[in-house]
Amino acid sequence: MSLKNKNGLPLEIKYCIKCNLSNQRPTSMNEYFHTSGSQHVTVEFDEKGVCAGCNFVEKEFDQTINWKDREQELIEICNKYRKNNGEYDCIVPGSGGKDSIFASHILKYKYKMNPLTVTWSPHLYTDAGWKNFQNWTHKGGFDNFLYTPNPVIQRKITQEATKNILHPFQPFIIGQKTFALKMAAKFNTPLIFYGEMGGKGGKKNKLTDRSFNETKDQKGFEIDPLEGKKFVDAYLGGKKVQQYLDEGMNLNDFESYKPLNPEIIESKKIQFYYLSYFLRWTPQENYYYAVKHADFLPNSQRTDGTYTKYVSLDDKVDGFFYYTSYIKFGIGRAMLESADEIRHGHTTKEEGKALIKKYDGEYPTTYEDDFYNYISMKKNDFIELCDKFRPNHIWEKKSNRWVLKKTL
Amino acid sequence: MYKRIISRLDIKNGILVKGISLEGVRNLGDPDFFSKKYYDELIDEIHFHNVIATLYDSNMVFEIIERNTKKIFVNVSVGGGIKSLNEVDRLLRIGVDKVVVNSAAVRNPNFLKQLVEIYGSSTISVNIETAFLNGKYQVFVETGRVNTGIELFEWIDKVQSLNVGEIIVTDILSEGKMRGFNLDLFKQIREKVDIQLVAHGGAGSKEDVLKIFKDCNVDAVSIASFFHYNYLEPTRNSELKGSNYFIHFLNEEEKKGMRIIELKKFLKSSGINIRL
Numbered sequence: 162m163s164l165k166n167k168n169g170l171p172l173e174i175k176y177c178i179k180c181n182l183s184n185q186r187p188t189s190m191n192e193y194f195h196t197s198g199s200q201h202v203t204v205e206f207d208e209k210g211v212c213a214g215c216n217f218v219e220k221e222f223d224q225t226i227n228w229k230d231r232e233q234e235l236i237e238i239c240n241k242y243r244k245n246n247g248e249y250d251c252i253v254p255g256s257g258g259k260d261s262i263f264a265s266h267i268l269k270y271k272y273k274m275n276p277l278t279v280t281w282s283p284h285l286y287t288d289a290g291w292k293n294f295q296n297w298t299h300k301g302g303f304d305n306f307l308y309t310p311n312p313v314i315q316r317k318i319t320q321e322a323t324k325n326i327l328h329p330f331q332p333f334i335i336g337q338k339t340f341a342l343k344m345a346a347k348f349n350t351p352l353i354f355y356g357e358m359g360g361k362g363g364k365k366n367k368l369t370d371r372s373f374n375e376t377k378d379q380k381g382f383e384i385d386p387l388e389g390k391k392f393v394d395a396y397l398g399g400k401k402v403q404q405y406l407d408e409g410m411n412l413n414d415f416e417s418y419k420p421l422n423p424e425i426i427e428s429k430k431i432q433f434y435y436l437s438y439f440l441r442w443t444p445q446e447n448y449y450y451a452v453k454h455a456d457f458l459p460n461s462q463r464t465d466g467t468y469t470k471y472v473s474l475d476d477k478v479d480g481f482f483y484y485t486s487y488i489k490f491g492i493g494r495a496m497l498e499s500a501d502e503i504r505h506g507h508t509t510k511e512e513g514k515a516l517i518k519k520y521d522g523e524y525p526t527t528y529e530d531d532f533y534n535y536i537s538m539k540k541n542d543f544i545e546l547c548d549k550f551r552p553n554h555i556w557e558k559k560s561n562r563w564v565l566k567k568t569l
Numbered sequence: 570m571y572k573r574i575i576s577r578l579d580i581k582n583g584i585l586v587k588g589i590s591l592e593g594v595r596n597l598g599d600p601d602f603f604s605k606k607y608y609d610e611l612i613d614e615i616h617f618h619n620v621i622a623t624l625y626d627s628n629m630v631f632e633i634i635e636r637n638t639k640k641i642f643v644n645v646s647v648g649g650g651i652k653s654l655n656e657v658d659r660l661l662r663i664g665v666d667k668v669v670v671n672s673a674a675v676r677n678p679n680f681l682k683q684l685v686e687i688y689g690s691s692t693i694s695v696n697i698e699t700a701f702l703n704g705k706y707q708v709f710v711e712t713g714r715v716n717t718g719i720e721l722f723e724w725i726d727k728v729q730s731l732n733v734g735e736i737i738v739t740d741i742l743s744e745g746k747m748r749g750f751n752l753d754l755f756k757q758i759r760e761k762v763d764i765q766l767v768a769h770g771g772a773g774s775k776e777d778v779l780k781i782f783k784d785c786n787v788d789a790v791s792i793a794s795f796f797h798y799n800y801l802e803p804t805r806n807s808e809l810k811g812s813n814y815f816i817h818f819l820n821e822e823e824k825k826g827m828r829i830i831e832l833k834k835f836l837k838s839s840g841i842n843i844r845l
Binding site (some may be wrong): 218222441443444445446448449452458459461462463468469470471502504505506507508509512 | 582589590591592593594595596621700702709711713714715716742745746809810811812813814815
């Protein structure tokens with residue numbers, strides 16, 4: 162058993178021998194109980210030093226999986242749920258990025274489903290993100306339900322999430338998950354298609370996990386994220402809901418974040434599937450698909466902190482999500498994205514290394530003013546705050562500069 | 570003077586890749602397979618581009634180039650990440666006819682000046698990556714990843730004033746989409762430049778190519794996807810990866826593109842001065 166720090170991060174830092182990913186990489190957790198003392202479950206490495214993400218993706222491309230059978234399973238599910246009475250028969254949550262374009266488009270046009278696409282608005286739309294969202298529906302041809310949670314409240318939770326757990330993206334992560342479920346319940350459409358399985362990124366998934374509710378123990382996607390407790394005892398932004406109420410906010414302010422009652426999920430028999438279980442899922446191929454079918458536009462320049470132009474680009478807060486992850490885990494955006502491309506054969510380990518050296522941890526300047534304005538914080542205060550979240554087994558100060566103790 | 574058809578081969582780590590809008594590195598297979606086909610089918614020039622080289626600070630792929638210059642007897646141009654006289658020297662010695670620069674020239678126009686003085690105008694070509702953004706065409710470097718903020722036509726003036734023999738203009742938003750060239754852009758550029766002008770980005774039909782020659786009077790077109798996807802064959806024996814899996818499942822209707830000879834015949838019969 163390797164030694165861990167107070168948040169569950171392994172004290173011995175290792176990098177995957179195949180994709181360069183650090184073993185500090187946390188997998189999803191139940192965000193409703195995410196506080197500064199929470200324990201992360203990190204990506205597992207096997208005895209050879211290969212991360213779970215590499216081992217998972219490798220199986221998708223050797224002969225382990227019979228993809229014809231998998232597609233047949235999808236067809237059977239579609240046949241079971243498909244409606245011809247004009248109603249929606251599945252929910253596809255998404256932002257209009259490459260992955261949601263692929264999922265919704267192929268379900269509608271190849272598998273003849275009638276999806277309702279649903280979108281939990283980003284904190285702050287980028288221009289490219291808004292254009293892509295528009296193109297998704299305008300060019301792709303979909304009904305879409307765009308939901309904007311009260312931005313005043315979302316700002317408040319984002320502030321708290323930044324202060325308490327250095328996680329400015331948490332409100333979005335919480336909101337989008339529960340939102341899709343609520344829409345499924347509201348429209349009596351008990352079938353939700355998500356895109357990528359967490360296992361591809363190193364989450365502890367089995368290759369045979371095709372849905373959330375068939376495998377009840379999915380961390381970060383619990384059927385009952387409140388774990389039997391009351392909503393007021395859950396946390397948002399690392400702060401108890403009750404505490405917000407004590408400070409004068411009311412329960413309705415948090416309605417958007419309140420998870421759907423698990424009894425409704427049960428009684429309406431809501432099913433969730435990952436499309437990547439059924440269809441071979443290559444993130445970069447989704448980019449080609451999205452350009453072809455919905456005029457998806459990559460960023461006009463490479464995104465801060467990385468070399469790519471096609472990944473996760475719709476929210477101005479996004480850059481700070483990756484930046485804070487670099488602070489807390491020593492893992493920047495270039496590492497995550499190159500690891501993914503290495504697993505899928507686009508990039509070599511050596512190229513990945515060069516990209517990480519060049520871009521990882523780059524401070525996201527593009528939308529910094531918007532971000533600080535959004536969380537009502539001064540840049541200096543934010544930088545100081547970041548320093549408090551640097552684990553000392555990852556970081557050290559040399560000639561007044563923070564450096565990674567163990568580099569790739 | 571003949572109008573030229575150039576095929577552009579983006580190379581990464583020894584593999585032919587192809588993106589859209591200078592993004593994505595779909596793995597199309599062995600570059601030698603394509604260069605041989607293109608040579609056999611009467612291409613006028615082959616442009617090997619060491620794509621996203623500046624991102625990795627990677628070295629020029631000399632082996633591929635050397636192998637090719639020995640068996641392909643058309644003009645060979647090479648670009649991507651070139652930043653030193655040594656590299657240029659070595660490329661010319663292994664049989665490359667023309668060297669293409671972008672990032673290094675934008676960052677250091679003196680380097681460009683030096684290149685032209687030493688090797689001559691006809692040996693040096695500048696690839697200019699541009700996109701229309703915030704009301705003007707701006708110049709990009711590092712395979713369309715960094716916006717320099719420099720206005721396109723100012724940079725073109727500068728390049729012309731340094732006696733560069735040729736510019737290859739890549740319209741980033743059209744590149745890889747196979748939906749036609751940005752005619753408006755190339756008309757504007759043609760009005761400004763007397764040197765060789767190569768249009769890159771958008772060829773998706775024979776009519777597209779005819780139109781850019783007729784409407785914009787460019788000297789050459791640079792074509793990638795429109796040829797690659799025609800000659801592409803399922804590489805059934807190759808290892809299946811995310812980066813190439815689409816080839817294994819490519820069906821005939823998705824095989825868009827055209828043979829070089831057919832394109833050239835069409836252009837010639839439409840009144841374009843093409844070598845056959």
